[in-house]
Amino acid sequence: MSVSENRLKDNYRRFSNEKLMRIASEDAARLRPEALVLLREELATRGLAEVATKTIEAQLREVSEAELTEYCALIQSQPCPTCHSAAQPLNATITSTVMSFLVMTTWKKKFVIACPACLDKLNHDASTTSVLLGWWGFPWGIIRTIQALNFNSKMSKTNRVAYPNELLKAFVLTNVGRIEAVRHAPIDLQGLIKATQLS
Numbered sequence: 143m144s145v146s147e148n149r150l151k152d153n154y155r156r157f158s159n160e161k162l163m164r165i166a167s168e169d170a171a172r173l174r175p176e177a178l179v180l181l182r183e184e185l186a187t188r189g190l191a192e193v194a195t196k197t198i199e200a201q202l203r204e205v206s207e208a209e210l211t212e213y214c215a216l217i218q219s220q221p222c223p224t225c226h227s228a229a230q231p232l233n234a235t236i237t238s239t240v241m242s243f244l245v246m247t248t249w250k251k252k253f254v255i256a257c258p259a260c261l262d263k264l265n266h267d268a269s270t271t272s273v274l275l276g277w278w279g280f281p282w283g284i285i286r287t288i289q290a291l292n293f294n295s296k297m298s299k300t301n302r303v304a305y306p307n308e309l310l311k312a313f314v315l316t317n318v319g320r321i322e323a324v325r326h327a328p329i330d331l332q333g334l335i336k337a338t339q340l341s
């Protein structure tokens with residue numbers, strides 16, 4: 143075993159279970175093959191081999207259409223992280239908010255998963271904030287505010303569809319490992335969904 147592999151092995155040994163599982167669920171696809179072997183070995187010595195294998199494999203293999211549908215349905219059936227209602231299937235949007243301060247104009251985009259009513263409200267609030275605080279920066283405040291209003295209006299068109307929209311599918315595809323790790327733990331799954339609002 144090379145020096146760098148020994149060092150990596152030591153590192154993995156020092157990490158907590160949570161940290162190792164986070165690597166397994168988020169970074170497995172980016173690890174070198176030899177690093178992945180070491181990670182699997184360390185998880186196995188801690189009795190976490192089974193759940194880790196599923197998590198790692200979920201990231202390494204291509205997700206089939208059927209699996210994508212299943213993961214999306216799982217997310218859509220959770221209660222809304224904002225209003226806690228489970229009456230409508232969840233979906234995703236991106237809000238765009240423009241704010242101007244003195245000569246500076248900031249333009250922020252935010253991905254969020256919530257129920258249709260909350261998604262509409264979030265897009266609407268982002269537009270309202272942009273109109274109130276964004277427009278007066280010259281010239282970018284005006285330009286960006288118009289862009290933000292168009293953007294929020296376009297995004298909100300798929301807030302109320304019953305099927306998973308493209309944004310939700312993209313979220314699932316980039317987070318398959320993390321979703322697989324918590325699919326049987328509703329509280330953790332809801333935490334993962336809520337975390338999208340905080341990022």
Ligand SMILES: [Zn+2]
Nearest residue numbers: 222225257260
């Ligand atoms: Zn809601």
